[in-house]
Amino acid sequence: MKILVCVSRTPETTANISFSGDNSQLDTNGLQYIMNPYDEWYALVRALELKEQVGGSVSIINVGEAENDPVIRKGLAIGADEAIRIDAKPTSSLFVAKEIAAYAKDQGFDLIMLGKESIDYNGSLIGGMLAELMALPYISYATSMDLNGNTATLNREIEGGTEICEVETPFVLSAAKGMAEQRIPNMRGIMMAKRKPLNVVPSAGSDNLENVSSYQVVSKDRNIKILDPENMEELVRLLHEEAKVI
């Protein structure tokens, strides 16, 4: 079983987000980065479990610049066998998908796993794009996956419920909560990661079809009204007359 896991680097979950003075870009001053939680906790860990079960290899791939290497090394420390970094600034979802597809198309991966979304742009796009570019079936929001020979059985989230489906390898899936449990890298893993290959490959030079023209911070200013706990009728009145939500 040859598995490819796509990983991205995102600001850590408690980061305060601000933008440059002219609102043209993210202010990266003092920002701490992590591996996108869906990629790390769910896609990567499930890939490693499958490898432990049926043998094979787990490669991780990232489209990004050298600043991403610490996050990629963490993936190796958790247990991936090798890493590929496509050396390019990820400018849009389709750019990233085209770059990964260009690399992966001749490599014979049995399974390509992604997170359900990256927590920076919350796109949920790249998995579907990659599947389409590689002409493979796509299972989104998978919460579990079991293999029986070449047949995979998956649970996936659908509107207001779940669906169980079956598909033959190779295919692309995006992983959601439930797929696996987070693994903390141990000392041995961290030491071994230093000797594992991190191959930097050049960009295929894909095009860019959209771009962010400006940003703004979401104002959190809510003027709170504190209510008397003995007077819930007043809260109901405000919700009806002022907020107009009930």
Add this chain to the structure above:
Amino acid sequence: MVLVFAENNAGKFKKAAFEAVSYGKKIANQLSCDCAALVIGDASSAGELGVYGADKVLNINDASFADFDAQNYVAAIAEVSNNIGAKLIIVSHSSTGRSLVGGLAARMNAAVISGANALPTLDDGFHVSKNVFSGKGIANFSLNTDVKIISLMGNSIQPENMGAEVSVEHVSVAPGNGRVKVVERKTVSGTVPLPEAELVVSAGRGMGGPDKWGIIDDLANSIGATTACSRPVADTGWRPHHEHVGQTGVAIRPNLYIAIGISGAIQHLAGVSSSKTIVVINKDADAPFFKNADYGVVADLFDVVPKLTEAIKAFKAVNA
């Protein structure tokens, strides 16, 4: 032409489909073109999409699309879009829409924005905004191709009556080649699923255990709200996982979010801070959530929640 993929569930349309159609029609008006809705499967009630703005309804009713397979649906929508010369394709940012929108963009080599939160501006190029960084920021995207694709975040606009029932026109496309086999579907019936809910009652670790949720259900039932919870509550099994909201759970933007016994950690806020109105009930006046709320009640939840439920029932009795 603007093409809206109007999702249906066994022939029934949800609010998200009406929102997408009204959104599509508004943009079509700006572009001085028509808005077509595409329905895959049972179109017996699809004529009503006309009421929300569809100038016509196209229907693919072919058994090879009976099961949802993202690859098949992408191919079908792209084919219809090419046939009618659509310049803009709109889908809902639902589970189904999310599994389609990327593939569609790749197939059509089109610029895309997923989870748009407002109408585009067209005066200087084509710009659309969306929430990014889990609700902490907004990014304005510029879409730079001839054909563009948008998935629309739920509750971003209200469906509007903008027309009348229309007739349904059948179209045929290359049959799906079905590589994904759906074995079973389990949907929770009765309540509105969280991503679509307009009213949400949510509780956290302040509940102290799994056995006291009756007061939360009573409150939710009194206003017809969907229930949600914080992450530790789902992790410890007090409540089912699909109720977990926040950065690593479901992101929601209901009209009303009532947070009970939830401290308001930044990862929790990331999934709920776009709610229109937020009510916080917490016994600790210093709980961070109060900084992000419109209405606050500092009290023991076990005292105040039943009182709120009673007050709502009394209000409903008079205003029903």
